Amino acid sequence: MTVRPHLRPSPGSIPTSPGVYRFRDEHGRVIYVGKAKNLRARLSSYFQDFAALHPRTQTMVSTAADLDWTVVGTEVEALQLEYSWIKEYDPRFNVKYRDDKSYPYLAVTMGDEYPRVQVMRGAKRKGVRYFGPYGHAWAIRETVDLLLRVFPVRTCSAGVFRSARNSGRPCLLGYIGKCAAPCTGRIGAEEHRELAEDFCSFMAGDTGRFIRALEGSMREAALEQEYERAARIRDDLEALRTALEKQSVVLSDSTDCDVIAFAEDPLEAAVQVFYVRGGRIRGRRGWVVDKVEDVGTGGLVERFLAQAYGGGDAGGSDGPSGPGVPREVLVSAEPADRDAVTAWLAELRGARVDLRVPQRGDKKTLLETVGKNAEQALARHKTQRAGDLTTRSRALQEIQEALDLAEAPLRIECYDISNLMGEHVVASMVVFEDGLARKREYRRFSIRGTAKGDREQHDVASMYEVIHRRFSRYLEEGRKSGELATMGEEGPGRGAPPEGEGSAPGKFAYPPNLVVVDGARPQAEAARRALDDLGIDDVAVCGLAKRLEEVWLPGEEDPVILPRAGEGLYLLQRVRDEAHRFAISYHRKKRSAALTGSALDDVPGLGPARRNALLKHFGSVKKLKAADPDEIAQVPGVGRATAEAVHAHLNGGQERNDGG
Numbered sequence: 307m308t309v310r311p312h313l314r315p316s317p318g319s320i321p322t323s324p325g326v327y328r329f330r331d332e333h334g335r336v337i338y339v340g341k342a343k344n345l346r347a348r349l350s351s352y353f354q355d356f357a358a359l360h361p362r363t364q365t366m367v368s369t370a371a372d373l374d375w376t377v378v379g380t381e382v383e384a385l386q387l388e389y390s391w392i393k394e395y396d397p398r399f400n401v402k403y404r405d406d407k408s409y410p411y412l413a414v415t416m417g418d419e420y421p422r423v424q425v426m427r428g429a430k431r432k433g434v435r436y437f438g439p440y441g442h443a444w445a446i447r448e449t450v451d452l453l454l455r456v457f458p459v460r461t462c463s464a465g466v467f468r469s470a471r472n473s474g475r476p477c478l479l480g481y482i483g484k485c486a487a488p489c490t491g492r493i494g495a496e497e498h499r500e501l502a503e504d505f506c507s508f509m510a511g512d513t514g515r516f517i518r519a520l521e522g523s524m525r526e527a528a529l530e531q532e533y534e535r536a537a538r539i540r541d542d543l544e545a546l547r548t549a550l551e552k553q554s555v556v557l558s559d560s561t562d563c564d565v566i567a568f569a570e571d572p573l574e575a576a577v578q579v580f581y582v583r584g585g586r587i588r589g590r591r592g593w594v595v596d597k598v599e600d601v602g603t604g605g606l607v608e609r610f611l612a613q614a615y616g617g618g619d620a621g622g623s624d625g626p627s628g629p630g631v632p633r634e635v636l637v638s639a640e641p642a643d644r645d646a647v648t649a650w651l652a653e654l655r656g657a658r659v660d661l662r663v664p665q666r667g668d669k670k671t672l673l674e675t676v677g678k679n680a681e682q683a684l685a686r687h688k689t690q691r692a693g694d695l696t697t698r699s700r701a702l703q704e705i706q707e708a709l710d711l712a713e714a715p716l717r718i719e720c721y722d723i724s725n726l727m728g729e730h731v732v733a734s735m736v737v738f739e740d741g742l743a744r745k746r747e748y749r750r751f752s753i754r755g756t757a758k759g760d761r762e763q764h765d766v767a768s769m770y771e772v773i774h775r776r777f778s779r780y781l782e783e784g785r786k787s788g789e790l791a792t793m794g795e796e797g798p799g800r801g802a803p804p805e806g807e808g809s810a811p812g813k814f815a816y817p818p819n820l821v822v823v824d825g826a827r828p829q830a831e832a833a834r835r836a837l838d839d840l841g842i843d844d845v846a847v848c849g850l851a852k853r854l855e856e857v858w859l860p861g862e863e864d865p866v867i868l869p870r871a872g873e874g875l876y877l878l879q880r881v882r883d884e885a886h887r888f889a890i891s892y893h894r895k896k897r898s899a900a901l902t903g904s905a906l907d908d909v910p911g912l913g914p915a916r917r918n919a920l921l922k923h924f925g926s927v928k929k930l931k932a933a934d935p936d937e938i939a940q941v942p943g944v945g946r947a948t949a950e951a952v953h954a955h956l957n958g959g960q961e962r963n964d965g966g
Contacts (some may be wrong), residue, residue: 327349
């Protein structure tokens with residue numbers, strides 16, 4: 307494993323300016339993005355003494371086939387460009403943080419005419435105010451239940467809201483005073499929006515104003531001897547104070563900061579963030595990361611800040627898409643390039659940001675608490691994870707040895723066929739790189755062929771079709787981009803990477819090291835035959851049979867038996883099961899669309915009622931398609947003209963194909 311000679315640029319050709327560089331593999335795929343204050347000094351370090359490099363850096367450099375760089379004006383611009391390229395290319399050798407669990411948020415849909423308070427997970431949406439994240443959804447519901455006494459904002463779904471509006475009767479919360487019932491016109495849209503804005507202000511930390519206002523109203527009611535109203539206001543005050551007690555007071559009232567701490571080992575790291583607003587902990591969140599590049603704690607901090615704040619993905623409540631950058635960011639270690647990161651954060655916030663490691667007092671104590679949470683999160687992740695980086699490497703090595711491959715199968719593609727009695731035949735393609743799923747590169751296929759024979763013959767023909775289609779696209783896209791040489795020159799699948807900034811890779815641009823098919827020897831041989839017909843001989847193929855978990859190679863009479871408890875077989879099972887899950891989900895979607903009559907959506911004059919009547923009468927679109935217009939016209943409510951339109955719509959495509 308050495309550096310490719312052509313990869314090493316002459317030192318004089320590299321500028322000494324700040325910039326961002328990219329390493330690409332032999333297929334033109336970006337595998338690493340980095341930035342540097344001095345490009346010449348940074349890039350030269352990769353080629354000085356290969357043996358002295360970190361093992362992960364050695365792997366990256368030996369995998370690379372091309373190197374390019376872009377000069378920028380300042381270190382801040384370099385940081386921004388590095389983040390945008392990492393987000394665009396998703397390089398396999400760059401550190402990428404992922405949530406250690408799915409965190410719920412308290413969300414207020416301020417973009418709606420009647421804003422709604424609800425629990426939300428997943429990607430943030432425009433027009434929604436977010437608060438949190440919280441450790442548990444029940445904690446959000448407890449808080450909301452207390453605050454609805456004072457801020458009776460709508461919490462019902464769109465369907466319940468429409469139903470109440472149509473009936474003129476509010477839901478239970480409207481009757482007990484925990485909803486202002488805008489659905490029935492009890493208050494108008496503007497009044498309800500003011501309630502929602504007050505709710506958001508309270509959650510954002512402006513609590514004193516509302517408590518003082520309620521205390522004044524309670525005293526006024528008592529002076530006027532309206533004791534029942536005073537008692538209700540007293541209960542409202544208790545509800546607000548109870549909600550505040552659920553948020554721990556850790557710092558002074560004026561403190562807005564994010565407290566970030568890391569725990570790490572040689573292979574992985576965990577990060578925990580506590581969001582402090584108005585001196586109270588408003589939420590917390592955690593991430594884990596594989597240390598796929600040689601990076602210290604300062605480098606981890608820098609990359610985390612770029613991902614968290616650059617993508618609006620750090621949680622919190624300061625903006626419509628998540629938290630803005632607070633006045634203070636407290637970290638357990640200074641980022642590798644502190645000045646550039648601080649300037650970038652200040653640019654995002656539009657004001658000065660204090661980025662530092664606290665040395666004493668309450669903030670240092672809080673950081674230590676966050677650090678303990680990070681240590682516990684890392685320990686929990688290590689026990690829960692199916693296999694760490696070492697385990698995945700061992701799995702790939704076992705597969706390489708068992709299948710007698712020239713190199714470890716860093717990219718594995720797995721294919722599965724799904725159908726029900728020969729109908730709605732679909733196939734799935736899932737991709738694993740370095741033992742981890744790359745869901746962005748999953749693909750699904752509708753099988754076009756009309757294979758005859760029994761189920762096994764049908765599956766074999768379908769497998770041939772999907773492999774042939776996938777790799778035909780690979781060859782086609784490679785030739786278009788210039789990545790592949792024409793057949794007979796450099797051979798299929800290998801050539802020069804695409805040049806220039808505009809050479810974006812296609813959907814099927816990257817070949818795998820190993821193709822795994824769900825099945826035994828016949829399916830594996832069908833896949834091999836499809837590759838041979840295309841002239842591709844540098845992609846290995848195997849089949850994994852479910853019954854005894856045997857690995858079948860094309861042309862071999864006997865299967866390969868991997869150790870039952872080995873990591874190699876476990877990885878192949880995960881890949882196969884993921885392909886099966888993905889195929890089944892697509893098959894069910896197609897079957898559901900057929901059963902719900904989506905094929906009838908475009909029939910002129912056929913509404914939902916008569917469409918449902920037709921499906922209920924015939925049982926399926928297939929049986930409806932086989933009926934003649936007289937039989938269709940017998941369905942109550944369906945006239946002769948509609949029956950003929952349905953028959954022509956369902957059978958017109960078939961008649962045109964037969965006639966063509």
